[in-house]
Amino acid sequence: MFFTMLYKTPTYYEFKVDRDDARCIRCQVCVRQCSYGSTFYDAEEDRIYNIDANCVGCHRCDTFCPTDCITIRRVGENFKENANWNAWAIRNLNKQANTGGILLTGMGSDRPHRIYWDNIVVDASQVTNPSIDPLREPMELKTYLGRKPDSIEIEEREGKVSLKTRLAPQLELNVPIMFSAMSYGAINYNVCEALAMAAENMGTYCNTGEGGLHKNLYKYGKNTIVQVASGRFGVHLDYLGVSAAVEIKIGQGAKPGIGGHLPGEKVTEEVSKTRMIPAGSDALSPAPHHDIYSIEDLRQLIYALKEATNYEKPVSVKIAAVHNAAAIASGIVRAGADIVAIDGIRGSTGAAPLMIRDNVGIPAELALAQVDERLRNEGIRNWASVVIAGGIRNASDIVKAIALGADAVYIATPALVSIGCTVCQKCYLGKCAWGIATNDPYLARRQNPEIAAERMSNLLTAWSREIKEMLGGMGLNAIESLRGNRERLRGVGLSDRELKILGLKHAGEGM
Amino acid sequence: MKIVYPKEEVCMACRLCEVACITEHSRSKDTIKAYKKEKPAPLSRTLVEEIFPGLSVSVNCRHCSDAPCIEACITGAMHRKPDGRVVVNEYKCVGCWMCVMACPFGAIKRNQYKIEGQGARGKGQGLKIKLSSKCDLCPDRSIPACVEACPNRVMAYEERN
Amino acid sequence: MKYLIIGNSAAAIGAAEAIRKNDKGNPVIIISDEPHRVYSRPLISYLLAGLVTEDRMYYRDENFYKDNNIETIFDKRVTGVDVKKRQALLEDKKRIDYDRLLIATGGTPFVPPIKGKERKNVYTFTKWKDAENIIKLTTTPPFTKEGRGGIKKAVVIGAGMIGIKAVEGLHAVGVDVTVVELASEVLSRALDKDASRIVQRRMEDAGIEVITSNEVIEITGRGDLASGVVLRDKKKIKCDLVIIAIGVIPNTGFLKESGIKINRGIVVDEKMETNIKGVYAAGDVAEALNIITGEKMPIPIWPLAQRQGAIAGDNMSGGDSVYKGGFPMNSIEFPGVPTISMGITDPRGEGYESFIKNDSANGNYKRIILKDNKIVGAILVGDDIDRAGILTGLIKEQTPVTAFKDKLLDRNFGFVHLPKDLRKEKLEKMV
Ligand SMILES: Cc1cc2nc3c(=O)[nH]c(=O)nc-3n(C[C@H](O)[C@H](O)[C@H](O)COP(=O)(O)OP(=O)(O)OC[C@H]3O[C@@H](n4cnc5c(N)ncnc54)[C@H](O)[C@@H]3O)c2cc1C
Ligand code: SF4
Numbered sequence A: 001m002f003f004t005m006l007y008k009t010p011t012y013y014e015f016k017v018d019r020d021d022a023r024c025i026r027c028q029v030c031v032r033q034c035s036y037g038s039t040f041y042d043a044e045e046d047r048i049y050n051i052d053a054n055c056v057g058c059h060r061c062d063t064f065c066p067t068d069c070i071t072i073r074r075v076g077e078n079f080k081e082n083a084n085w086n087a088w089a090i091r092n093l094n095k096q097a098n099t100g101g102i103l104l105t106g107m108g109s110d111r112p113h114r115i116y117w118d119n120i121v122v123d124a125s126q127v128t129n130p131s132i133d134p135l136r137e138p139m140e141l142k143t144y145l146g147r148k149p150d151s152i153e154i155e156e157r158e159g160k161v162s163l164k165t166r167l168a169p170q171l172e173l174n175v176p177i178m179f180s181a182m183s184y185g186a187i188n189y190n191v192c193e194a195l196a197m198a199a200e201n202m203g204t205y206c207n208t209g210e211g212g213l214h215k216n217l218y219k220y221g222k223n224t225i226v227q228v229a230s231g232r233f234g235v236h237l238d239y240l241g242v243s244a245a246v247e248i249k250i251g252q253g254a255k256p257g258i259g260g261h262l263p264g265e266k267v268t269e270e271v272s273k274t275r276m277i278p279a280g281s282d283a284l285s286p287a288p289h290h291d292i293y294s295i296e297d298l299r300q301l302i303y304a305l306k307e308a309t310n311y312e313k314p315v316s317v318k319i320a321a322v323h324n325a326a327a328i329a330s331g332i333v334r335a336g337a338d339i340v341a342i343d344g345i346r347g348s349t350g351a352a353p354l355m356i357r358d359n360v361g362i363p364a365e366l367a368l369a370q371v372d373e374r375l376r377n378e379g380i381r382n383w384a385s386v387v388i389a390g391g392i393r394n395a396s397d398i399v400k401a402i403a404l405g406a407d408a409v410y411i412a413t414p415a416l417v418s419i420g421c422t423v424c425q426k427c428y429l430g431k432c433a434w435g436i437a438t439n440d441p442y443l444a445r446r447q448n449p450e451i452a453a454e455r456m457s458n459l460l461t462a463w464s465r466e467i468k469e470m471l472g473g474m475g476l477n478a479i480e481s482l483r484g485n486r487e488r489l490r491g492v493g494l495s496d497r498e499l500k501i502l503g504l505k506h507a508g509e510g511m
Numbered sequence B: 001m002k003i004v005y006p007k008e009e010v011c012m013a014c015r016l017c018e019v020a021c022i023t024e025h026s027r028s029k030d031t032i033k034a035y036k037k038e039k040p041a042p043l044s045r046t047l048v049e050e051i052f053p054g055l056s057v058s059v060n061c062r063h064c065s066d067a068p069c070i071e072a073c074i075t076g077a078m079h080r081k082p083d084g085r086v087v088v089n090e091y092k093c094v095g096c097w098m099c100v101m102a103c104p105f106g107a108i109k110r111n112q113y114k115i116e117g118q119g120a121r122g123k124g125q126g127l128k129i130k131l132s133s134k135c136d137l138c139p140d141r142s143i144p145a146c147v148e149a150c151p152n153r154v155m156a157y158e159e160r161n
Numbered sequence C: 001m002k003y004l005i006i007g008n009s010a011a012a013i014g015a016a017e018a019i020r021k022n023d024k025g026n027p028v029i030i031i032s033d034e035p036h037r038v039y040s041r042p043l044i045s046y047l048l049a050g051l052v053t054e055d056r057m058y059y060r061d062e063n064f065y066k067d068n069n070i071e072t073i074f075d076k077r078v079t080g081v082d083v084k085k086r087q088a089l090l091e092d093k094k095r096i097d098y099d100r101l102l103i104a105t106g107g108t109p110f111v112p113p114i115k116g117k118e119r120k121n122v123y124t125f126t127k128w129k130d131a132e133n134i135i136k137l138t139t140t141p142p143f144t145k146e147g148r149g150g151i152k153k154a155v156v157i158g159a160g161m162i163g164i165k166a167v168e169g170l171h172a173v174g175v176d177v178t179v180v181e182l183a184s185e186v187l188s189r190a191l192d193k194d195a196s197r198i199v200q201r202r203m204e205d206a207g208i209e210v211i212t213s214n215e216v217i218e219i220t221g222r223g224d225l226a227s228g229v230v231l232r233d234k235k236k237i238k239c240d241l242v243i244i245a246i247g248v249i250p251n252t253g254f255l256k257e258s259g260i261k262i263n264r265g266i267v268v269d270e271k272m273e274t275n276i277k278g279v280y281a282a283g284d285v286a287e288a289l290n291i292i293t294g295e296k297m298p299i300p301i302w303p304l305a306q307r308q309g310a311i312a313g314d315n316m317s318g319g320d321s322v323y324k325g326g327f328p329m330n331s332i333e334f335p336g337v338p339t340i341s342m343g344i345t346d347p348r349g350e351g352y353e354s355f356i357k358n359d360s361a362n363g364n365y366k367r368i369i370l371k372d373n374k375i376v377g378a379i380l381v382g383d384d385i386d387r388a389g390i391l392t393g394l395i396k397e398q399t400p401v402t403a404f405k406d407k408l409l410d411r412n413f414g415f416v417h418l419p420k421d422l423r424k425e426k427l428e429k430m431v
């Protein structure tokens, strides 16, 4: 073990694991928890050692150490100070010099792109319009996603009034928060089940991603949005049949323009059955859908899916936030989609090329503002609901997103963080020590669906409480009243251009 | 009666249940002292069996209603408390391992250590102590240590039929 | 209703406790020819070795009889049973009435007709009294007026369970011991050759002389005191104590004229009842079912005595329990070599399959014996004994082991190796 360490190809490890030997009881809990081969027990010395180069900084070991004797320190500050050639740049470059490969990563971009949420502030009522206390008065977060009619016709027969207009199918959400697409394969069965359980429990939806739906999870179908992606993995009539809605995945914020990639090691027996591909084979979904080269083609697929589901289920189309997002969204809505989902540049992934994740696409906030505005201007905003994804971190982000024009948000990273993920960004290795982004049965057991579902539900409960507080503060008693109400937002420290794109006034400007 | 039932599907073989059991059965009830200082070293009364990777289960005494260990014990050390727990009276136990042989769950451990001292008849300096050691359901706690320590809610402390 | 129990050991106590569960009020009488309240017979070697004090010999505490409202007659022998009159006859001619009788008189040491066996310092080793006598001899200082005591050298005849225990006890208090065994190995009934050898080597390492395939034909001496033995091959060994530990046989002598059916032991049915209604037998004295061989035979071990007693007691007092059978098993530890054996350990005939792991260099040995894909026996020596009970359970339940046969020898063999359903059945349900 040590010999191989003597010659170091320059990779410049990121973390150093310190262990307080006076406290360490050699229980080896840390050794068993580390899935990256960083920690080992030397029986001869009766001591625990670390190969620091292998540590990914996931904090699994120190969370589990029963004597709190592990400290993980970030190293890199010891490189010669340089704004240009910092440790990040040097490390990445060396990795490539070692292997000749594309840099891979996981989760959402960690680059300092401007986070617009943090430059937007929310209004509150003072004197002239009273605020509402959500603990004392009802507060409605219920949200319906789907096409709304341009007008409604009412019929009166024998004194009974009823709706004559036939409404398009809707998704009913108790909270305006859904779990974003995470495919079985990228995450394991236990996490899929937990997401489904939490969605059912909270009256919202989870999303299969492009990995199909395991048969055992059909029972959660009414809280599941099923995806149809370019690889068409696991897509069949039953799959569409059990779902609450169908989502066509065109693109993903973390990797606009490229397809999905699930390495063969992650394609276990069960994954292969669900995806309907051979076990152990790489699951590569093509960059484009090979049957979609225009809005017309997309329309065909949308209607094919509606046809297949008896026009009983809304069809969503998900795209990555790119420069032309507004126009594309308009086309999607006109093509018949009931929901448009837009995934921003900070959107998460199980695996993506680093250069693409960090540099391709635009922030979700800007795309959202533009899409909402465009659809309004075209008078078709009611034809589809808009769902925003990629970079929602807390309840205030959601309040701002809804005021900017979203009907609901998708979250992925927050759901995973709630069950242990420390955003170490090593999902693509399939060795997730927290048992999330891995199909290794040894690691997958680390997620007890019961606990995970409870934690995710707690998160949504907490967030909905906070949303209600903020709504009440604005004197609103329903999330409906905030939707697209940009007047309740102000920008801080943003340029005129940015404000214009966001459709916001700067803080300090009155009504 | 309430005992500890494992749910193997979510056991991740971390063995924190063992650490907790050892701590609970130490004199100091302090993990570091229990492992590093105390002589004799306390034993865990639950055993995490494992086939690496992917299968593990923490096994401890079932407090059988018709306990083979009790009938096998030649000294009467293994006995049932009025609350139903099957426990060892360490003063009586001689370490004959009849109970180890009888327990169909392999839930009894041999606890052996040396102490300074005299045998009953003055001989045997450095006496070898042999005691059987098994789950006592943590009488000082309302929730057993292993149950509370398990990070993945594997262990259920409940009554079943 | 009057319950009478002859004997005051594992089977008797098991029965008395079971009776008291069903019937709190009617008289229960226990008669024993030993003076002690119930003690652990297997502990006599520990007492000899000085490993336990007298107060740790007792199986139940002082108030046991009082708390359970049990009348006792100690230090009195029963000399016969009149099943017609429903009376037990005591050595002092007293008669005790009963409605239900349990015979739990255990075993009595078998003493072969060796010349000189009547000499004074020749003992058997099954009772507290035996241990007490031997302790007296080993602790009395040498060179007293009488010139006896302070024994330095003992010969133990028989290297079975009890013989080995006697050797261990004597050895622990510094007596030089030679053990003579007729068979070619020590513990030949409980172990196989390889396992026996590990134990034997360990004994020899400890300084004990082990003579096998030989026998004592005469105990020689001056006056009534033994001073040596002569072996079949004419070899002479000097000694000042002889212990005969050839074996025990069911203690049924006093029942000869009673009409109670006796074969090798007292014949009982699955309720532990004898051919005479209302008369039960349990423990070493009884001949009950061996579930492995399907035969009825006495299996003189504590756990079965206790269980049979409990079943008899329940049935005597209105219960309805069935004895499903047992099998021999034993845990013996000669210092440093813990040994557990169970069931058939020396398979003869067709259809057996053995898995063996022999690590005798480190004093570890494991052998599992199967028939028809079920475990019928096992021998475990050294650290491999740790989870022996799992095997006991598999034998008892006659679980087919086909699916995990190849794992049986693993040091860590356990529940993870069982099929999932079976494992969950065992671990996730109440037992
Ligand atoms: C030295 C030694 C070590 C042993 N070690 C082990 C061991 O490690 N594990 C194990 O499983 N087993 C062991 N055994 C065997 C175990 O002790 C017996 O199986 C068990 O004691 C049987 O119990 P029992 O109640 O059937 O009879 P016993 O224990 O034999 O008791 C019978 C009682 O009845 C009394 N009695 C007999 N006849 C009469 C009469 N006519 N009138 C009045 N009273 C009478 C006897 O004096 C005795 O007190 C050992 C035995 C000995 C001798
Ligand atoms: S978990 Fe903590 S106490 Fe246990 S071996 Fe690791 S560092 Fe030491």
Ligand code: SF4
Pocket (backbone or CB within 6 Å): B060, B061, B062, B063, B064, B067, B068, B069, B070, B086, B102, B103, B104, B105, B106, B107, B108, B134
């Ligand atoms: S130690 Fe074993 S035999 Fe005794 S009660 Fe517990 S599980 Fe049952």
Ligand code: SF4
Pocket (backbone or CB within 6 Å): B072, B073, B074, B075, B076, B077, B078, B088, B092, B093, B094, B095, B096, B097, B098, B099, B100, B131, B132
């Ligand atoms: S080891 Fe102790 S508890 Fe177990 S049977 Fe022997 S004396 Fe009883």
Ligand code: SF4
Pocket (backbone or CB within 6 Å): B004, B020, B021, B024, B044, B045, B046, B060, B134, B135, B136, B137, B138, B144, B145, B146, B147
């Ligand atoms: S219940 Fe208590 S004694 Fe039993 S295994 Fe758990 S921690 Fe140990």
Ligand code: SF4
Pocket (backbone or CB within 6 Å): B006, B010, B011, B012, B013, B014, B015, B016, B017, B018, B048, B056, B057, B058, B149, B150, B151, B152, B153, B154, B155
């Ligand atoms: S603490 Fe829980 S998860 Fe860890 S080994 Fe024990 S039972 Fe399994």
